[in-house]
Amino acid sequence: MEAVMKLNGVLNGIVWGPWMLALLVGTGIYLTLILGFPQVRYFVLMFREVFGNIGKKKEGEGAISSFAALSTALASTVGTGNIAGVATALHLGGPGALFWMLISAVFGMTTKMCEVTLAVRFREKDSIGNWRGGTMYILDKGAGQKWLAWLFALFAFLASFGIGCAVQANSTAEGFFLGFGIPHMWSGIVVAILTALVIVGGLKRISDVTTYLVPFMAIFYIIGSVIVIAVHASAVPAAISSAIKYAFSDPMAMPGAVAGWTVKLALTKGIARGVFSNEAGLGSAPMVHATAIVDHPVRQGMYGLFEVFTDTIIICSLTALTIITSGVLTGQPELSGAQLTLSAFRSVLGGTGTVILSIGLALFAFSTILGWYWYSETAGAYIFGPKVIPILKGLWIVFIFLGAAGGTLLGDASSFLTNLWDLSDTLNGLMAAPNLVALLLLSNELRRLVKDFDAKRKSGELQ
Template identity: 70%
Template sequence: MDAIMKLNGIINGIVWGPWMITLLLGTGVYLTIVLGFPQVRYFVFMFKEIFGNLGKKKEGEGTITAFGALATALASTLGSGNIAGAATAVHLGGPGALVWMLITAIFGMTTKFAEVALAVHFRTKDEEGNWRGGTMYVLEKGTGYKWLAWLFAFFSMFAAFGIGNAIQANSVAEAINLGFKLPHYITGVAIAILVGLVIIGGITRIAQVTTYLVPFMAVFYVIGALMVIAHHADMILPAWSSALKYAFSDPMAMPGALAGWTIKLALTKGVARGIFSNEAGLGSAPMVHATAITDHPCRQGTYGLFEVFLDTIVICTLTITTILVTGMLTGRPELTGAQLTLSAFETVLGQTGVMILAVGLAMFAFSTILGWFWYGDTSARYIFGPKVGPIYKGLWILVIVVGAAGGGGKFLGNIWNLSDTMNGLMAAPNLVALLLLSKELRRLVKDFDAKRKSGEIK
């Protein structure tokens, strides 16, 4: 195991090195220019589409509603990255990491838009009549590189067990233990039963659950964060000013700065944690968006825009703001991750704040397990066919219990590191697909704009 982890460390350093971060951000910038800044042009349309059509039956092919697909995708992206990941970014890179995280998200909106549009455009029905789509189908049908499609599916299938299952199950168990002192293994069994009851119904049942769970958990966490920020309203402007200032100047000049803060770290940690949070460029969310009932790929693409907007620009910003306005970043330099966010909540809300964050973490992580099951299942079926479905479900439930009961330390660290590498390896084939099919994306956008102008799409 030590030899495997040593090799993994080398690969991880390459996968998540400067070249990958540059490629991820660069692809977003390139597509933004090529597609005519869709995150700006469709910003108002995005809100009208999502909130103006709630409860309305849409025309087009698909398995679940467009909002159901969005809720399931958000169930996967809204997770520990929003609470622990965002806190880690400012702990390692200083307040300037917030600015780079937001810049990454702005261009990441276009990347997610493009991923979703291509996934819907190249989706297909499997042997059981369910719509399937994602980077593997885009690569196979759009570029002809089936070997690259297979690699993406392979990396995704294994990344799901770690970053979408064991890590999340452990986060739920830790959060429940933190707030309510319940043993990890009991939480693990309870999660396994609840998840089993949901995934047995496939994507339709997953979408039904996440449609109700995701809005509730997002509002629940946002209200808690706003309560903390409102208590320190006089510190909001200084906090954001320091973030803007130290994104472009030496963070070590900041009073109370931690040793090691640099502009480079602010940039790299902000970009990396922003990508980890919203998953733009990794190719995960398109696998569920491809099942949506829609009449045009770009219409569903606007749901991808909103996904990144809510995940990073709203929720991650609120998390970091609570840390900055409460002074926890420099006041408690020994804290990082979820502990840093927890301390910010606790200073204002006391034990209630601990419980709010505990429940928020639990809901975020639980919903991520549901969403990532579909990603892993889709990838496994692409490689092995529909017969692997029941086997994958059984393994998924088993890993939940093992992940929750395994505790922290070396066990969790190894799972995290391995799955983090697999997660990063997913990005390379996905970015190849986006860049090779940029002309096709431009054609889809022009067609969408023409149909909106003619009134065919409203």
């Protein structure tokens, strides 16, 4: 295991290093420029599309509604990264990490829109009639790079068991343990049973559950965050100012600065944790967006814009502001991850804050397990064929229990969780390279699709 983790450390330094982060953000900037700043041009249309069509039956091919696809995708992206990931970025890079997180999200909105658009454009039905799409199909059918498509599917399949299953199960169990003292093993059993009841019904049942769960959990967490920030309202201007100032100047000059803060760490950790949270550039969410009933690929792309906006610009920002305005970032430098966010909530809400954050963490993680199951099934079906699905469902349940209770069973929970996070983080990052290649190879096709969408809306052919 020591040798494996050493190799993983080298790989992680590459996939989440400066060059890959520059490629992630650079691709977003390039696509933003050639498509005419779609995150600005479509900003109002994005809200009208998402909220104006809830419950409406739409024409086009697909399996579930656009909003259901969005909810399932948000279930996957709104997870532990919004609570623990943001706190870790601030702990390692200081307040400036928030600025770079938001900058990467602005361009990540375009990246996600493009991923989703191409996923719908090159989707197809598998041998048992399920709609399938995503980066592997984009590379295979659109770019003619079957070997790279297979490689992406392999990375996604392996990553899903870590970042989408075991890690999230552990976070769910940790949330219930922090808030209510429930042992990890019992949480693992309950989460495994609940997940089995959902995934046995396939995509339709997953989307039905996430359509109700995601709005509830997001509003629940947002209200808690807003209360904490409102109590510390007088500190908000200084928090925003410090996020901007120390994104460019030495954060060690900040009163109460934690040893190790640098502009470089603020930049790299801010971008990395932002991408980890919203998954723009990784190619995961397009696998569920590709199943949406929609009349034009770019229309579903609007939901990709909204996904990143909600995940990072709203939820991650709220988490960061609760931490900075409450003073725990500099006042309790020994804390990191979820513990840092928990301390911020406790500073205002006391024991109630613990309950709110614990439930929020558990719900975010559980919803991610449901959403990532579909990604695992899509990648597995591409590599092995649909025959693998029943086996995959069984493995998914096993990994939930191992993720939740593995640390307790093995006796070294801290080391178990650290290794699990590190391996999952690397596999997650490995998905980015083939996905970005697909976006760059098909940038002209993206430009054609956007022009076609704009022209049809202008002529009245599309609303």
